[in-house]
Amino acid sequence: MNQPTHWNILVPNGAGKEQLIKDILNNKLLPELAGQKTELYAASAIARYIREEELHDLYVVTNERGQPLKSMSSGERKKALLRHILQQKPDVLILDNPLDSLDVAGRTALIEQISQLATDTAIVNIVSRKRDFLALDSSHLIYQNKTLKAYPGESNEPTKRWFAQDLPAPISEPPTSANPLIDLRQVSVSYSERPILQDITWQIAPGAFWQLKGPNGAGKTTLLTMITGDNHKGYGQDLTLFGYKKGSGESVWDIKKNIGYYTSTMTHDFWRHQSIEYMVISGYFDSVGLYQRPSELQLRRTKEWLELIGLEKQREKPFVSLPVGWRRLVLIVRAMVKHPPLLILDEPTSDLDDENTALITELINKIANESNTAILYVSHQDEPGLQPEHVFELIPTPEGSAGKIL
């Protein structure tokens, strides 16, 4: 049998990745793959299967425990999808940012599986960052202006600095003087009697810069929902959020007013028709969709934030007209305008290309250096541009994940 041909394709943000995948599936691009059984390993495929679960009670992709995709963690979903795809024995496998959301062991295992598969399956590896090219005997291409060209190699341009101005000041005193902001003492969580978190003790001080890490399924998202007050399993536990003992009659807004929250899924999901300016202003109001009249000061600060990120002149344009990296920048600014005591950034650089990663990390570092806001960022891959002061790692054990401060 002939060795199959492989491709590594770099697709910068905004170049039209969805269209590229469609064109490959429709044989408009890489026509040599026509007529072969093709499978797609992508977040969009996971979203499609989850819709099937929700709409039709159809559970096509499950894990060894028979768990539906919907309640799996993001990394578990990717692993379950790969298992399902491999059972289909495809001739061609299209991978869309395959290493995103996977922990170190998951990435190593995936790379190993792909290299074994590559002996009789054609691999099309589509990535946003060149560090995610797979070591295959492959053509290296870049997708630009709707065409595939030979990848020219790394550019030697010096690293650009994006933000010259200072961070705009807060408009009011912080809503809490609690120290620590977050105080968890021996907090444990189980789902259906399966222990997830075991005796987690963790304090987050004002102004600290933390990374939360741990393997897929270790309980990072679960732990975040304890901190944001969104998990009812927090009741009856020794948990104090911004000075409020959990279950002492605090309202959800007592907690939310202290938090700015950004997660990468927001870039796609929300506020499709709003202007860039509206997006930033809405960060002053905790209740999404309830539009209140902004004060003069809020409007002035919004202008300063837009000037800082160079979007003041485009402020009336629709948010969705921005390239993905800039949309993310606006959403992080939105989470930050009120200078919340705690800014949570969940996978802030996933899916971004190298240039946009540099843009976002510069903003995060600026916030860390120039504000009193504590930052908690969650990421599977260490991001070389970000240097958190502390790392809280979840380490899985059969009794649930234990926490370790590095």
Ligand SMILES: Nc1ncnc2c1ncn2[C@@H]1O[C@H](COP(=O)(O)OP(=O)(O)OP(=O)(O)O)[C@@H](O)[C@H]1O
């Ligand atoms: N509602 C639920 N019912 C059952 N199990 C759940 C539920 N929510 C989460 N889990 C399980 O709890 C474990 C921890 O999930 P969580 O999403 O917190 O992990 P994570 O560390 O964020 O993972 P990842 O890095 O893959 O995103 C996973 O094994 C997940 O399958």
